[in-house]
Amino acid sequence: MEKYTALFEPLTIKRMTLKNRVIMPPMGTNFANVDGSFNEEHMAYYEQRAKGGTALITLENVCFDYPMGTNGTTQLRMDNDQYIPGLWKFNEKMHAYGAKTSVQINHAGASAYGLRLEGKQAVSASDVPSKKGNPIPRPLEVAEIYEIIDKYAQGALRAQRAGFDCVEIHAGHSYLISQFLSPLYNKRTDEFGGSKENRSRFAKLVVQAVRKAVGPFFPISVRFSADELLEGGNTLEDTLDVLHEFAEEADILNVSAALNDSLQYQIDKMNLEDGWRSYMAKAVKERFPEKIVITSGNIRSPKRAAEILEDGDADLLAMGRGLIAEPNWVNKVQNGQEHLLRKCISCNIGCADHRIAKSRPIRCTVNPDLYYEDDYKQTMLSQPMKMVVIGGGTAGLEAAASAAEIGVEVELYEQKSYLGGLGHEIARFPDKKRIDDFITYQINRCEELSNLSIHLNQPFHINELSEKKPDIIVNATGATPLLPPIKGLSEQLAKTSRHVFSIFDILNHMEDFQEFEGKEIVVIGGGAVGLDVVEYYAERGAKKVSIVEMQGELGKDLDLITKLSMMEIVNDYGVNVYTSTRLLEVKEDRFIVEKSDGKLEELSFDLGFVCLGMRAHAPLLPELEGYAKKTNTVLLNIGDSKVARRIMEGTREARDVIEEVKLLDKHLSESKKTTALQSIY
Template sequence: MAKFNSLFQPLEVRRCTIPNRIVMTPMGTNFAENTGEMSFLHIDYYEQRAQGGAGLIIVENACVDYPAGSNGTTQLRLDLDSYIPRMFKLTETIHKHDTKIAVQLNHAGASAVAERINMQPVSASNLPNKKGGATPRPLTVEEINSIVESYAKAAKRAQIAGFDAVEIHCGHSYLISQFLSPLTNNRTDEFGGSYENRARFATMILKAVREAVGPFFPILIRISADEFLPGGNTLEDTLKLLEYFQEEADIIDVSCGLVDSIQYQIDANYLKDGWRTYLATAVKEKFNKPVITVGNIRDPKVANEIIESNQADFIGLGRQFVADPQWPLKVKEGRLDEIRKCISCNIGCSGHRIGLNRPIRCTINPSVNEGEAYKNQKVKKPCNVVVIGGGTAGLEAACTAAEVGCMTFLIEKEDHLGGLSVEISKIPEKKRLRDFPDYLIRRASKLKNLITFTNTEATIPFVEALKPDVIVNATGSTPLLPPIIGLRENIDRPQSSVKGILGMINNIDNYPMDMEGKKVVVVGGGAVGLDVVEFFSNRKAEVSIVEMLPVVGKDLDIVTKVGTYALLEKNHVNILTSTALQEVHPDHFIVKRNDQNEQLDFDYGFVCLGMRSYSPLMKDLTDAFEDKDVEIVNIGDSVRARRIIDGTAEGRNILNTLKTKGYLE
C-alpha cells in the first residue's frame, strides 16, 4: 500500500540488501535442543516469520562460551563447529523467502544461573547484575582475551553457516553490558572507570569479529541506550561509550533497560507505540549509521511514520512477530483489520521463558509454532457447533470451528462481544488489551458460517433448536465475594463507597485526574487489585493495598512484577501483606494484621479478591443432552478463573474435540 511505502523500501548495508525495513528482533524461545543445537521446531518457527514478510530476522542469542556464558534453559550455541550444519539448514530455509537472517552472539556473564552452569557466574566485577542476584567472579585479563576470541570464532561460524550478518549483544545486563555499566563494573584496571575503559571489552570484541568475518559482512550491535536505573548509564553516557566501539558496527539496534528495569527492556503494556524511538534517533544523529528502533510498535501507521520521518531506519518487532508472524505481509497488502496486535501482556513469551523456563507461548496466538495450518483441515461431514459465551475463549472456539467448516452459532447474553477483557481494557493503563477482542470480533464477522446472537440468553430450548453436535460452554467468571461481614451489603451499593472491579470500571469516568489527599484502600493484591492500585496511585491518591499472602503480585509474569513493584515504590503505596479482610463498612474496612484488628478508613474502597468460574447452564446442558450424541465441553474461566492465555488455547482445542467425534481427519 502506498501509504506504508516507507516500510517496504530496501536498504543496502555492506553489500547486503535488506528487502524492507521490518526486523524481527532477537527474542529467546526455549525451542533449542538440550545440546544447544537448532531444532527443526525452531526452524519452522523462524520460517513462518520469513513467510510473513520480515525483511531481516535476528535469531535469538547464541552462546559463544559454554558453559560460563550460557543463559536460558535451552539456549542456542555457536561455540563449536558441530553447531554449523543445523544453523545452515536454518539459513537455507529462510533465504527461500527473500528474507535476510542474522544471529545474535552473546555471553551471559552474571546473568548465567549457577545451578545451570555448575559454577560461579563471571562478570566485569563482583557486583550482581540484579537485586538479589548471585555474586559473580571478576574475570581476569587472560579470561577477557579468551572470551574476545570466542566471539570472533562464533562470528566466523555464523558466516560459514550462511547468516547474512551477526549481532553482538551489548545490552540487557549481559556480559558486555556488565562492563559498560557503572552499576556492575567497579574495576580499577584498564577495563573499569572511564568511558574508554568500560568500553574497552566491547571495542576488542568488535575489532576481533571484524577481523574474523572480513570487510563485507555486516555487524550489528544491540545496546541499552538508557538503563533507566539510578546510577546507571543514561542516553548521554551511552553516546559517549559508543564513540569507542561503534566504528565496526554497521547497524545499531537501540534498546534500553537492564534486568532491574525490565519493564522498559520488554515493554510494559501501558507504554505507547514507539515510545523509545527518541533513543534510536539520538544514536542515528550522532553516528550517522542505520539504527533499529523498538518499543511496543504494533500500529503500522506509527511504524511507517518513524521511517518516513527519518527517526530510524528499521522497525524492530519482537513479541509482535510471536503474536502475528504475518504482520508485514498484512500491512503490505492493506489487511490491517486482520492484524493480531500483540497486547504486551508478557505472559506466554517472557513469563513462560524467563519466569517458568518453558518454551514460549502467546496469550492471543494459540499457534505460535503451527501458524495457520489448522485452517487447511475441513470437516468431512456436517457439524453444528453452539458456543455459549462471547468472551475471548468463546470467540476463539467459534472462529476456529467456523474456519474448519462447522456451522457455528455464538450466543452472548450481553449486547456486545468480548467479555471481561473489554471491561478491563476500559482502565486507561490496560487499553491495549482491547485490541484482542476487537481482532476476534472482526475475524468472526467475516465468517459466513458463524452466526452470532447478542442480547440473547442461552436456554435449553434455544440450544436444542440449533441442533448441536458440539456445545462449547464459555460463560466466563464473576467476581469472588466470600462470606465476609458486610461485603455483600456494601459492595456496589448507592450508599457505600465500596466497589468491586466491575463497579470501579463502570464508574471510571467519574474519578478525578488529581486525587491528591484522597484515601483509597484496595483489598486484594492479585493482578486485578494491582490494576486498581495503578490507576489511583497514578492519580496521586494515598493508596493502601491489603493482601492476605506474604507478597503482592505473586502470580504476575516477571516483566509485570518488576514494573509493578517499581510503581508501588515510586507512588509510595502502603503495602499491607499477611493481612486479612474481616469486615466491610461503607467508609472503612476492618482488617486483621499481626493478630490485631485495624480500621482502614477510605474515601474509595475496593474489594478485588479475584474471580470465580460462572457456568450456570452446565448441569442443565448435561441433563438435556445426556442421551444424545452431543459433545459438551467447558472452556476458559467457566472451568476455573485463569488468564486469557488458557481460554484462548482451550478455544483452539475445539479442533481436538472435532477430531475425537470424527468430524475432522
C-alpha cells in the same frame, strides 16, 4: 500498501539487501534441545515469521562459550563446528522465503544460567551481581578477557560459515559486554574499568576482533542499552559517548534500553506507547548519521511504524513480541489486511514470564500456535456440523472463529451488548487498553466468516437446543467476582448509595470513578485486579492509596514484567502496603483488618474496593450436561467458566476445540460409510 510506503522500501547494508524495514530481533524461546541443537518445532517457529514477510530474522542469542556464557534453560549453541549443519538448515529455510538472517552472539557473564555452570562461579567485569539477589560473580582476569574476545571472533566466523547474512554482538541488557560498559557493574581499576574509554575497551576489542574475523563486507550489528534507566547507570548521553569508543567497525546500531533491574523498560510493559523508545534511536541517528539504526519498543500500529521511518528516527523497526503474536504482520499490512492484525498486547505472560521466570518454552496469550500458525485451516470438514457457543468473551470468540474457519456452522450467543467479556472490561482501565486490540482482531476475524452468526443482547436458553440441534456445544460463560462471606460485605455492596465496590462496579461504570484529587482509596486484594485499581488511582493523584493482601507479597501470581512495573508504582507513589493481612469486616467507610501479629486496624476510605479474585461462572452447565448426555452431543466447557485464569489459557483451550471437531468429523464420516455399506448389503 501505498499509505505505508516507508515500511516497504528495500535497504542495502554492505552486501545484504533487506526487502522491507521490519526485522525480527533476537528473543529467547526455550525451544532448543538440551544439547543446544535445533528441533522441528523450533525451526517451524522461525519459518512462520520468514513466511510472513519479515525482512531480517535474527536468531535468538546463541552460546559461543559453553558453559560460562550460556543463558537460559535451553539455548542454541555454536561453540564448535558440530552445530553448523543445524544452523545451515535454518538459514536455508529462512532464505527460501526471501528473508535475510542474522545471529546474535552473546556471553551472559554474571547472568549465566546457574544450573549449566557445573559448579563454577559466573564471571563478570567485577563482583557485582547482574540482578538484585543473583549470585555474586568473580572478576575476569585480563588474560581471560582476551580469551573471550577470541571466542567472540570464532563465533562470528562460525556464523558466517553457517550461512548467516549478518552477525549481531549483544552489548546490552546486563550481559557481559554490558557488565563492562555500565558503571553499576564495572568497579575495575585497570585498563578495563574507571573512565568511559576504559569501560568501553572490552566492547571495542570484541567488535574489532569480529570485524577481522568476518572481513570488510559482512554486516555487523551491535545491540546496546541506550539508557539503562537506573540511578547511577549510563544515561542516553553517556551511551552516545561510549558508542564513539567501540562503534566504528559496526554497520548497524540496534538501540534498546534498560538492564535486569529495569526489565519492564527492556521488555516493554503494557502501558508504554507504540515506539516509545524511538527518541533514543533518533539521538543515536543524529550522532551517527552514517550508521543504520534500529529501534523497537511496543511497535504494533503500521501507522506509528511508518511515522518512525518517515521522521528519520530510525532505519529499521524491530518487532519482537509483535511477531510472536502476529508472524504475518508484514504480509497483512502490505495486502491491506490491517484489520486482521493480531497485535501483541504486551502482557508478557507467555513470552517473558514463561522463559525468564518459569524456565518454560515461550507461549503467547493471543496466538495459540507459535509453531504452525494457520496450518489447521488446511483440513476442512468432510461432514456438515453445527456448533453453539455460549459466551462471547475471548475464549468463546476464539473457539467460534477457529471452528468456523474449518467449515463448522457456528452460532454464538452473548447476553451483553458487547463482545470480549472480562478482557474488554479490564481494557477500560487506561493502562490496560491494549487488551482491546486482541478483541478487535477477534471480532474482525469473525466478521469475515459467513458461516458464523453472532447474537448480542441474547442470553441462551436451554430449550433452544432442541431447535438448534448442535453437534457441539461450547460453554464459555466466563467468571464472576469472588466475594467471600465476610461480615458486612454483601450488605454494603447491596446499598444504592455506597462507598464499597467490587471490581465490576468500576469496570462497568468508569464514568462514576473519575474523581481522584483528595481521595483516600483502600483496595482489598493484592492480585492482578487489585493492583490494576491501585495503578488507576495512584497514577492519577489520589491523596492516599492503600492495598491489603492476605498472602506475604503483592502480585504473587503476576508475570515478571507486570509485577516489576506494579512494584515500581507502589514505591514511586508511596502506596501503603499491608501484606499478611486479612479482611475481617466491611463497614460503610472503613475496613477492619487483622495484621500478621493479630492486631486489628481500621482502614478508613472515601472509596473501598474488594478485589479478591474471580471464580468460574457456568450457570447453565448442569442443564447442558444433562442435554448432552441424553442426545449424545459433544459438550466442551472452556476458559474462565471452567477455571478462572488468564486470557492465555482460555485462548489455548478455545483453539483445542478444533481437535474435538476433527474427531467428531471423523466419527460422522465413518458412520456415514457404515450406513452406506449397510444399505448396499
